[in-house]
Amino acid sequence: MNHTGPIPRWEAPTRQDVGHTVEEFLRILGGPTFLWLPGLDTTRTRAVSTLLHGNEPSGVRAIHRWIREGHQPQVNVLCFIGNVEAALTDPVFSHRSIPGGQDLNRCFRSPFEGPEGIIAQAMLEELYRIQPEALIDIHNTSGRSPAYGVATQNGVMQESLTGIFSDHLVVTDLRLGTLMEATETAWPTVTIEAGGTADPKAHELAYRGFSRYALAKDFSELSYPVTVTHHPIRVELKKGASMAYASAPMPEVDLTLPQDVDRLNFGTLSTHERLGWVGSRGLDVLGAINAAGENLTSTLFSVRHGELMLARPSRLMMVTTNPDIARSDCLFYILPHV
Ligand SMILES: [Zn+2]
Numbered sequence: 001m002n003h004t005g006p007i008p009r010w011e012a013p014t015r016q017d018v019g020h021t022v023e024e025f026l027r028i029l030g031g032p033t034f035l036w037l038p039g040l041d042t043t044r045t046r047a048v049s050t051l052l053h054g055n056e057p058s059g060v061r062a063i064h065r066w067i068r069e070g071h072q073p074q075v076n077v078l079c080f081i082g083n084v085e086a087a088l089t090d091p092v093f094s095h096r097s098i099p100g101g102q103d104l105n106r107c108f109r110s111p112f113e114g115p116e117g118i119i120a121q122a123m124l125e126e127l128y129r130i131q132p133e134a135l136i137d138i139h140n141t142s143g144r145s146p147a148y149g150v151a152t153q154n155g156v157m158q159e160s161l162t163g164i165f166s167d168h169l170v171v172t173d174l175r176l177g178t179l180m181e182a183t184e185t186a187w188p189t190v191t192i193e194a195g196g197t198a199d200p201k202a203h204e205l206a207y208r209g210f211s212r213y214a215l216a217k218d219f220s221e222l223s224y225p226v227t228v229t230h231h232p233i234r235v236e237l238k239k240g241a242s243m244a245y246a247s248a249p250m251p252e253v254d255l256t257l258p259q260d261v262d263r264l265n266f267g268t269l270s271t272h273e274r275l276g277w278v279g280s281r282g283l284d285v286l287g288a289i290n291a292a293g294e295n296l297t298s299t300l301f302s303v304r305h306g307e308l309m310l311a312r313p314s315r316l317m318m319v320t321t322n323p324d325i326a327r328s329d330c331l332f333y334i335l336p337h338v
Pocket of ligand 1: 053056105139
């Protein structure tokens with residue numbers, strides 16, 4: 001491995017080098033790493049990022065399997081394996097970030113502080129040096145979900161890149177410090193949410209998508225029809241509010257969601273769908289913030305006899321059943337039907 005900056009770069013790893021299991025592979029890497037997979041055509045490069053969240057294994061599994069199977073990509077592929085340390089923190093693949101650390105996929109903007117900020121900045125420097133044709137950042141949803149793409153720009157290329165994996169693209173105007181925001185104008189970039197973290201179908205989808213991306217001569221080969229929706233609103237639990245997952249309202253908490261609330265992911269829901277229950281503070285414990293910073297809680301939700309309902313038909317996405325993520329990041333995103 002070549003250690004010139006804070007992120008080592010591994011040239012042309014072979015199947016003998018990468019361990020038998022993905023866990024072995026991560027132990028060999030030991031930390032954030034670039035892998036350089038030389039293409040048949042060495043004049044062009046595509047980039048893939050994954051494991052920015054240590055509990056989202058589908059992308060790194062796909063890359064490990066690809067190398068184990070001994071394939072060669074059509075063009076060079078630069079792979080970035082991000083939060084190896086979080087992934088290896090016991091139990092393996094259960095930590096989004098290193099305990100006490102920052103969320104790496106919120107650090108791709110200045111001031112690039114702390115260990116995660118330094119990694120994010122070094123990663124961007126390498127990408128800008130390489131100038132890839134495109135960048136795909138592979139994630140998993142923390143609850144069960146169909147796969148979809150997310151982009152900050154809507155164009156033919158973003159739809160083509162999404163279509164390699166899924167038939168749905170969400171174009172977001174929210175700005176959180178994610179990788180795709182930092183490269184959106186430099187080259188086509190999409191985030192792929194491959195499906196739930198523990199879902200073998202998500203691993204297979206990530207692998208097949210990675211293969212298509214790596215083997216295509218041109219992106220024009222990769223045109224699949226994609227439905228596009230715009231501007232999800234992020235729904236957070238306000239600071240100091242409490243929440244729990246249970247099958248009936250918990251009297252001592254501000255928000256109770258059913259343990260299987262992730263079954264609501266991506267379906268279109270009517271105003272008769274009960275999302276959960278709120279306590280005596282009602283909707284005050286929720287923040288539903290759009291890109292302009294407006295709180296839309298009271299226009300999106302209503303409360304009937306303590307039951308949390310939608311005020312208009314909507315689609316939910318990124319619904320988590322992980323209480324740590326629900327408290328520290330967000331509960332879900334909502335796409336109201338207009
Ligand atoms: Zn993620």
